[in-house]
Amino acid sequence: MEVDPLTGLEAARLGLYVHFPYCLRRCPYCDFTIAIARSIPGARYADAVLGELQLRLAQRPAWTERPLDSIYLGGGTPSLWDPAEVGRVLQGIARALPLAVDAEISLEANPEVADTARLAGYRAAGVNRLSLGIQSFEPGVLATLGRSHSPSDAEDAFRAARAAGFENVSADLIHGVPGQSLAGAVEDARRAAALRPEHVSSYVLTVERDHLGAETVFSRRLRQGRLALPDDAAVVEMVDAVGEVLAASGLERYEISSHAVPGRHSRHNALYWTGGESLALGAGAVGFRRDGAGGLRTTNLRSTPRWLEAVEAGRLPDEERETLGPEALYEERLLLGLRLRSGVDLRRLWAEHGAVPRTTAVEALVRDGFLEPVGARFRLTGRGAHLHQEISARLV
Numbered sequence: 001m002e003v004d005p006l007t008g009l010e011a012a013r014l015g016l017y018v019h020f021p022y023c024l025r026r027c028p029y030c031d032f033t034i035a036i037a038r039s040i041p042g043a044r045y046a047d048a049v050l051g052e053l054q055l056r057l058a059q060r061p062a063w064t065e066r067p068l069d070s071i072y073l074g075g076g077t078p079s080l081w082d083p084a085e086v087g088r089v090l091q092g093i094a095r096a097l098p099l100a101v102d103a104e105i106s107l108e109a110n111p112e113v114a115d116t117a118r119l120a121g122y123r124a125a126g127v128n129r130l131s132l133g134i135q136s137f138e139p140g141v142l143a144t145l146g147r148s149h150s151p152s153d154a155e156d157a158f159r160a161a162r163a164a165g166f167e168n169v170s171a172d173l174i175h176g177v178p179g180q181s182l183a184g185a186v187e188d189a190r191r192a193a194a195l196r197p198e199h200v201s202s203y204v205l206t207v208e209r210d211h212l213g214a215e216t217v218f219s220r221r222l223r224q225g226r227l228a229l230p231d232d233a234a235v236v237e238m239v240d241a242v243g244e245v246l247a248a249s250g251l252e253r254y255e256i257s258s259h260a261v262p263g264r265h266s267r268h269n270a271l272y273w274t275g276g277e278s279l280a281l282g283a284g285a286v287g288f289r290r291d292g293a294g295g296l297r298t299t300n301l302r303s304t305p306r307w308l309e310a311v312e313a314g315r316l317p318d319e320e321r322e323t324l325g326p327e328a329l330y331e332e333r334l335l336l337g338l339r340l341r342s343g344v345d346l347r348r349l350w351a352e353h354g355a356v357p358r359t360t361a362v363e364a365l366v367r368d369g370f371l372e373p374v375g376a377r378f379r380l381t382g383r384g385a386h387l388h389q390e391i392s393a394r395l396v
């Protein structure tokens with residue numbers, strides 16, 4: 001059994017992802033699978049998620065053979081889901097699948113809709129980790145991102161999470177936003193660290209089309225020359241400076257975009273980075289399972305009405321099924337594994353996937369200061385982390 005040295009957990013674990021697609025409005029940079037709704041059909045959606053679970057288990061009973069190490073409720077805005085419905089979904093999952101005793105159960109919450117009573121409802125429903133979408137404490141940056149919460153809403157939401165009994169809280173920050181300065185990004189990191197979270201995810205803003213190929217407001221403005229993103233050098237400076245502030249507060253960077261106090265790494269995300277399997281439920285949810293030396297990735301119908309219609313008619317809501325051969329899986333495991341500070345056991349990966357050993361390329365990357373050995377593993381250096389995609393490409 002391969003163990004990830006960073007998390008100390010079995011690398012190939014099983015997790016369950018539930019996608020809750022509803023949001024009150026679309027943020028201008030958002031390329032996620034979402035559905036805009038004023039009134040959220042929470043009970044209907046919960047019934048459909050539990051219905052899809054039964055369809056998936058009927059199709060592949062082997063899902064019940066291993067305990068779930070993590071459940072992740074992502075979105076969209078899962079904190080718009082009534083806590084009673086979240087509880088019903090979690091109970092239904094626990095009835096159908098074995099759950100590890102210490103399973104990590106996360107929910108993404110938007111500070112705009114995160115008061116103590118609501119968060120206490122999630123805690124009582126079994127959620128034990130909260131991921132708060134703070135993004136920034138700068139009013140101008142929040143306005144650019146189209147977020148409707150204020151800096152103090154974010155701090156209130158964090159305190160509400162503690163008051164509701166959450167001992168494991170993650171804060172999301174974003175940088176590389178038009179108009180954001182290095183000083184602003186550093187101040188965001190300082191204010192987030194001052195809240196003493198167990199985890200911070202710090203993402204660089206990427207401007208892409210959404211999953212249906214439609215332009216986001218930002219991608220259209222960028223194409224029209226009406227959006228000025230900070231240049232790469234400025235973003236690299238922000239990433240490094242944010243990492244330093246967080247590290248000084250005990251939040252070690254354990255993955256390109258993730259920082260945690262010891263023992264509080266995101267178990268669910270670590271599962272993706274280390275080649276674990278995930279059962280996925282909900283509109284647009286993406287699941288993965290191993291299949292010999294390769295794997296199978298399934299993407300659910302991205303349109304929420306079509307996903308609901310399929311599940312309610314008793315049909316599997318598949319939109320895409322992608323078979324990954326050993327070579328494709330190797331490339332993916334390499335790309336994701338190199339994100340981790342614990343690195344990748346390259347020799348093991350080559351052997352597992354029958355890949356040609358890229359020893360010469362590895363030696364050159366070590367010599368040039370992009371890669372470093374740690375025991376039998378290799379990881380990106382600080383310099384290498386900024387060129388993660390390019391370095392992965394040199395090893396395939």
Ligand code: SF4
Binds near residue numbers: 025034
């Ligand atoms: S960024 Fe988050 S809150 Fe904004 S529209 Fe997308 S999923 Fe919803």
